[in-house]
Amino acid sequence: MKNKFAVFLVCAVALVALPLFVQQFGQGWVRILATALLYTLLALGLNIIVGYAGLLDLGYVAFYAVGAYMYALLASPHLTETFPWIAAMFPKGLHMPIWVVVPLGAGLAALAGVLLGTPVLKLRGDYLAIVTLGFGEIIRVFMNNLEHPVNITNGPRGLDRIDPFTIFGVNFGKPLVVGGFSIASVTLYYWLFLALVVGSVVLCHRLELSRIGRAWMAIREDEIAAKAMGINTRNMKLLAFGMGATFGGVSGSMFAAFQGFVSPESFSLMESIMIVAMVVLGGMGYLPGVILGALLLSALPEVLRYVAGPLQHLTDGRLDASILRQLLIALAMIVIMLLRPRGLMPPPEHGKAAPSPATAK
Amino acid sequence: MSEVVLEVKGVSKRFGGLQALSDVGIRIERGQVYGLIGPNGAGKTTFFNVITGLYTPDAGSFQLGGQPYKPTAVHEVARQGIARTFQNIRLFPEMTALENVMVGRHVRTHSGLVGALFRTAKFKAEEADIAARAHELLDYVGIRRLAEYKSRTLSYGDQRRLEIARALATEPKLIALDEPAAGMNATEKVVLRELIDRIRKDGRTILLIEHDVKLVMGLCDRLTVLDYGRQIAEGTPGEVQRNEKVIEAYLGAGHKTH
Amino acid sequence: MDYFLELFFGGLTRGSIYALIALGYTMVYGIIGLINFAHGEVLMIGALVSWTFTTAMAGSGMPGWVLLLLSVPLAVLVCCALNFSIEKIAYRPLRSAPRLSPLITAIGMSLLLQTLAMIIWKPNPKPFPTLLPPDPIDLGGPVITITQCLILGLTVVILSALMWLVNRTKLGRAMRATAENPRVAGLMGVKPDFVISATFVIGAALAAVAGIMWAANYGTVQHTMGFLPGLKAFTAAVLGGIGNLAGAVVGALVLGLVEALGAGYLGELTGGVFGSHYADVFAFATLILVLTLRPQGLLGERVADRA
Ligand SMILES: Nc1ncnc2c1ncn2[C@@H]1O[C@H](COP(=O)(O)OP(=O)(O)OP(=O)(O)O)[C@@H](O)[C@H]1O
Ligand SMILES: [Mg+2]
Numbered sequence: 003m004k005n006k007f008a009v010f011l012v013c014a015v016a017l018v019a020l021p022l023f024v025q026q027f028g029q030g031w032v033r034i035l036a037t038a039l040l041y042t043l044l045a046l047g048l049n050i051i052v053g054y055a056g057l058l059d060l061g062y063v064a065f066y067a068v069g070a071y072m073y074a075l076l077a078s079p080h081l082t083e084t085f086p087w088i089a090a091m092f093p094k095g096l097h098m099p100i101w102v103v104v105p106l107g108a109g110l111a112a113l114a115g116v117l118l119g120t121p122v123l124k125l126r127g128d129y130l131a132i133v134t135l136g137f138g139e140i141i142r143v144f145m146n147n148l149e150h151p152v153n154i155t156n157g158p159r160g161l162d163r164i165d166p167f168t169i170f171g172v173n174f175g176k177p178l179v180v181g182g183f184s185i186a187s188v189t190l191y192y193w194l195f196l197a198l199v200v201g202s203v204v205l206c207h208r209l210e211l212s213r214i215g216r217a218w219m220a221i222r223e224d225e226i227a228a229k230a231m232g233i234n235t236r237n238m239k240l241l242a243f244g245m246g247a248t249f250g251g252v253s254g255s256m257f258a259a260f261q262g263f264v265s266p267e268s269f270s271l272m273e274s275i276m277i278v279a280m281v282v283l284g285g286m287g288y289l290p291g292v293i294l295g296a297l298l299l300s301a302l303p304e305v306l307r308y309v310a311g312p313l314q315h316l317t318d319g320r321l322d323a324s325i326l327r328q329l330l331i332a333l334a335m336i337v338i339m340l341l342r343p344r345g346l347m348p349p350p351e352h353g354k355a356a357p358s359p360a361t362a363k
Numbered sequence: 364m365s366e367v368v369l370e371v372k373g374v375s376k377r378f379g380g381l382q383a384l385s386d387v388g389i390r391i392e393r394g395q396v397y398g399l400i401g402p403n404g405a406g407k408t409t410f411f412n413v414i415t416g417l418y419t420p421d422a423g424s425f426q427l428g429g430q431p432y433k434p435t436a437v438h439e440v441a442r443q444g445i446a447r448t449f450q451n452i453r454l455f456p457e458m459t460a461l462e463n464v465m466v467g468r469h470v471r472t473h474s475g476l477v478g479a480l481f482r483t484a485k486f487k488a489e490e491a492d493i494a495a496r497a498h499e500l501l502d503y504v505g506i507r508r509l510a511e512y513k514s515r516t517l518s519y520g521d522q523r524r525l526e527i528a529r530a531l532a533t534e535p536k537l538i539a540l541d542e543p544a545a546g547m548n549a550t551e552k553v554v555l556r557e558l559i560d561r562i563r564k565d566g567r568t569i570l571l572i573e574h575d576v577k578l579v580m581g582l583c584d585r586l587t588v589l590d591y592g593r594q595i596a597e598g599t600p601g602e603v604q605r606n607e608k609v610i611e612a613y614l615g616a617g618h619k620t621h
Numbered sequence: 622m623d624y625f626l627e628l629f630f631g632g633l634t635r636g637s638i639y640a641l642i643a644l645g646y647t648m649v650y651g652i653i654g655l656i657n658f659a660h661g662e663v664l665m666i667g668a669l670v671s672w673t674f675t676t677a678m679a680g681s682g683m684p685g686w687v688l689l690l691l692s693v694p695l696a697v698l699v700c701c702a703l704n705f706s707i708e709k710i711a712y713r714p715l716r717s718a719p720r721l722s723p724l725i726t727a728i729g730m731s732l733l734l735q736t737l738a739m740i741i742w743k744p745n746p747k748p749f750p751t752l753l754p755p756d757p758i759d760l761g762g763p764v765i766t767i768t769q770c771l772i773l774g775l776t777v778v779i780l781s782a783l784m785w786l787v788n789r790t791k792l793g794r795a796m797r798a799t800a801e802n803p804r805v806a807g808l809m810g811v812k813p814d815f816v817i818s819a820t821f822v823i824g825a826a827l828a829a830v831a832g833i834m835w836a837a838n839y840g841t842v843q844h845t846m847g848f849l850p851g852l853k854a855f856t857a858a859v860l861g862g863i864g865n866l867a868g869a870v871v872g873a874l875v876l877g878l879v880e881a882l883g884a885g886y887l888g889e890l891t892g893g894v895f896g897s898h899y900a901d902v903f904a905f906a907t908l909i910l911v912l913t914l915r916p917q918g919l920l921g922e923r924v925a926d927r928a
Binding site: 052058121122124125126127128129131132133135136137139140143144146147271275278279282283286325328329331332333334335336339340343344 | 650654656711714715718719720721722723724725726728729730732733735736737739740852855856859863898899901902904905906908909912913916918
């Protein structure tokens, strides 16, 4: 017991101290870490939908987009510049505090999840996949085109000058100076995301070990048997959709503040697919697996981007780092699934049970 | 004197050109083991699917524990008190035996999102209760030692018993077993028979589909014989065995082996 | 009226191409229950092979339509070999794996083919040579091009051939039997592996032809060109009721027309607010609407859950 606590403590300290160590090699590395954590948050959310409830959602990024645009609209000059009446209401500009915007973004995403879920959740599994995919695309088309007749999303150019977070008076947009020691802005975000990931892991773990979590898994394993056990599958699926969407919404507002800029490009189908791949490659429904998958798929290729700079010259521009990255992701998806169809880190097993004595042949 | 648990009248169900059930009715009293037999394709499973809400019947009236019920939503039927097993075992394969039974407690427990996320005292108490009850039931059907194994790794006979434990976990007024002995050897069947006897003695009411004539005749208080979707006989095992139509349609083959 | 006809034929052409692609999706889904995400990329490879051939031979002095015709068997061959290998390498080993695993390899395969195509053919969009006279034919108004006529005619021929294959040949019966119940089909002497490979090969041939049609009709080729038609064709397959061949064709035509007419008229009706950028929204909104009303798709059969 004491031993476990010690290990835990060491891990915690290491995780918190990591960016301070890494930033010596450049801020870019800390940014990679923070982005990886953000993806982890997304993967944890999608895991509720795909991993626990077994609903294949190929448009998860739509919820991410809803959260991101929500924050971007309520904490950037775009709306006040476009609509004089809003400017009149907020003479000092629209700078909603995160305590308002993040819950709002989460709530709106959850609402979107439930609205989408209500008509489609009775569909067969693979139909659901294509409908959610379509929903993701619809959201993206709207982001791209809602600049006419009134400019809401600013189209493909996206929204910029988004406020950084301010939490307890600490402005995340500027380095924090503590006793002569300066902590970079990305490091602050890293800590914030780390806290969120840890919190989410706890929440997911608690859900997993509850009546609701078991009901989700029962639906995933055999929907008819689940119904026959008295589970209201429609409500449970909606709950999973709503919960997953909430995670997506929160991550979205984090993303908007972290980047300071959002545009439809960040919410493409490819992004949805990457998140699904993280969940499945890592180990569907198993938290350590999901985290591993998210970290691996988001961080490794980024690292590569830094390492493989000279490659482009060697290959006459055909093989630059981003192409190599894409190639590696593709190969990883294929090879990992072929070698480990249940994912890199599937839930541990007790092994095969011997038949009971009375039933022995 | 005895109270009626399930009373079903005039059930019909058609699949395209096939009349799978026509005008079937049964009445089961509390504490009975009621048998449903018939040759392959007679409509037994279809009857189960209708009374549990999986298939919508074309006609029929339904009463459970004296209350009329509409078998339209499967989960509602389970809530109202019918639990079942499946002819071709439908466990939750990636969940452990214990978790399978714990899922059975779903419908009799209440904790929600808030309880789960904040681990309230009430939630913890209920969870402990669910786990304890599930262990008890595993013990009851004789597979306690398999609690931590994934259900897909269990042997066939153990899976059937696990399905029974899961159904019992819902505290059903009526437990419906679809060919629980299918694929079992003689020893396993003896154990199963003891289990069904015990369930009855503990006050539950059982509806049983079974092909094994010896098992059915030995266990059931009353039974119904289906053939091509029609109810060709109803009564005590003795009456049914003497029924001409039954001998012709079904028991004919069975009698020779006696 | 001319405007309507122009939109109508545009939609019909687009729908025909979707139909050829959708058939590949629906056949594969019907037999192994997999959404073959890489199918759109097979189309893209077909188009790029055709592009390579026709541009390389441009100086040979042969007339355009001969070149185009010659490039078809070449592209079909390449795509068939490709799809055959994809199935063998990436899907076959996963046939008994959890449901999502082959889906992920399929997505990976799609990404891999796109990336490889980008490396081989470079990422820039390339003009597909105009091999047929581009002027519209006058039917009391310029409404349809020769390319469109050819696409419509060819689609009818291919669909008839496919119908014959599926309904009248031994292979077709084996395919239908496997789709119905692979285990029983196996017991009756059908070799599922062979049938599955054949399905992938047939699907690839259709996709290759569709790819060339797409390139000839819209005039550019690029490594990303397979994505959108692939996605729409899959939507069409679902719209029609996945696993159902006639459904795929009907779904595709409906989708093509909805997109063309919707995009063409809605802009006008709403004073330019909802322009043609919303074509995709129509496509998916139609899908969601249809599935909400008819969860099994337009022509799909309602499968009661057997318990
Ligand atoms: N969902 C369905 N759609 C079409 N036909 C069905 C469906 N379910 C059952 N049937 C048909 O209804 C008839 C009765 O089937 P049922 O499964 O009820 O028989 P059974 O008495 O349980 O037979 P067995 O002893 O083999 O289990 C069969 O002919 C079967 O093919
Ligand atoms: Mg049966």
